[in-house]
Amino acid sequence: MRRKEFEVFSEFIGSKGLRHTPQREEILDIFLSTEKHVSADELYKLVKKRYPGVGYVTVYRTMKLLSESGLCGEIDFGDGILRFEHKYGHEHHDHLICTKCGKFIEAMKPEIEKMQDKLAKRHGFTPTNHKLQIFGICRKCKL
Amino acid sequence: MRRKEFEVFSEFIGSKGLRHTPQREEILDIFLSTEKHVSADELYKLVKKRYPGVGYVTVYRTMKLLSESGLCGEIDFGDGILRFEHKYGHEHHDHLICTKCGKFIEAMKPEIEKMQDKLAKRHGFTPTNHKLQIFGICRKCKL
DNA sequence: ATATAATTGAAAATCATTTTCAATAATATA
DNA sequence: TATATTATTGAAAATGATTTTCAATTATAT
Structure with a gap:
């Protein structure tokens, strides 16, 4: 392997x-x-x-x-x-970062990606890559 | 003022x-x-x-x-x-960052924001804020 | 085998940011 | 208003992640 x-x-x-x-x-x-x-x-x-x-x-x-x-x-x-x-063989993903415990989740939503491209185009911008980080509280820490 | x-x-x-x-x-x-x-x-x-x-x-x-x-x-x-x-009196916005000239554009798309919330919820995550940075080439630099 | 040029590791350098600390200044209280 | 208290300041030193330097070592080409 x-x-x-x-x-x-x-x-x-x-x-x-x-x-x-x-x-x-x-x-x-x-x-x-x-x-x-x-x-x-x-x-x-x-x-x-x-x-x-x-x-x-x-x-x-x-x-x-x-x-x-x-x-x-x-x-x-x-x-x-x-x-x-x-990164090899891994799909692109965004990060959900818990500000309490520091752990994070990898997640993705193709619609978001598409909309980002639209947003870029609207501004005459040619996107190559992006970073989306969502900060908040994870399930465990909310309990 | x-x-x-x-x-x-x-x-x-x-x-x-x-x-x-x-x-x-x-x-x-x-x-x-x-x-x-x-x-x-x-x-x-x-x-x-x-x-x-x-x-x-x-x-x-x-x-x-x-x-x-x-x-x-x-x-x-x-x-x-x-x-x-x-930040005072300014709406939340994302950043389109040109990797050639370093300049950036502030932009926003409410649909993206909504989808981010959905994505977070799907993972049992309570979002407080987020950062979205789209890297690429701006209109001027592409000419 | 040998020459050439890349790589290594330790120590020193860098660079943004933070801490320390003694002197100063803002506020509360007599 | 005078004074005591406590926050703030600025300079220098400390920090902490990352990078550079450089002489010794090692991988590859010839």
Whole structure:
């Protein structure tokens, strides 16, 4: 499993004239093995557990490569910490963020997407991507 | 003019047991006099021009108060810089951000808002506010 | 094998924002 | 009005996430 993601990465590395290194493989491995939205710091700690030799900076640099290659997406909830989510084979989605417990839900409504395109067009704007974050209280926290 | 905003601020200050200071009035004055979405740094420079005595930190602190009082809204475009926009008497709006020139358009579509509420409800989520940013190329940059 | 150029990791730098703290100023109260 | 109380100020230092620097190391091409 995860074969495809490694292939994508390998292709990306090749096409850019970059090099395959154990660190890059290790970081990708750990990133793919967690389903959470990890910050660079969290990821670094996870990587460190299994591959103690890997440095902080290399994690940052590698996550940038993964973003470029389309394997990960960067999410910014406005708390000053950049988080990463799996992107390969994942559909676009918006985020419902609970301001009480900090957890979030991924959700999507095709009608919203369509309307956004309409809104953009109305203003002569050619959209490439968007971010929709809905803040509020989740079911659990409301109880 | 701007009477109302000063009233709101005065009321906020009073209700919180805070104090009226010339610096706070001056910063609010400058903030209201610019229609741009200013960063704290930009605002500091503007304030400095007219009221040289005001310090950097006071601008930051005052903007926080203005946010709390509902007079300004904080916007985070994900570039690491927090910007402020007028909020009093302004309707909620989304942002169309041009990734080429950096300019943005404020826009709104009530249907989108309604659908967002539906999406939230579907997930047992009670929304309080949201941020929608559409990135792309503006009319001018496409020419 | 060797040369070349990319990559690494540690430490230092950056940059926006926040905290600290002593001096000052606004308000409440005598 | 004078005074006590407590909030506010501004400068400098601290913070915290991310980036850069740089010499040593390592992957790949020849």
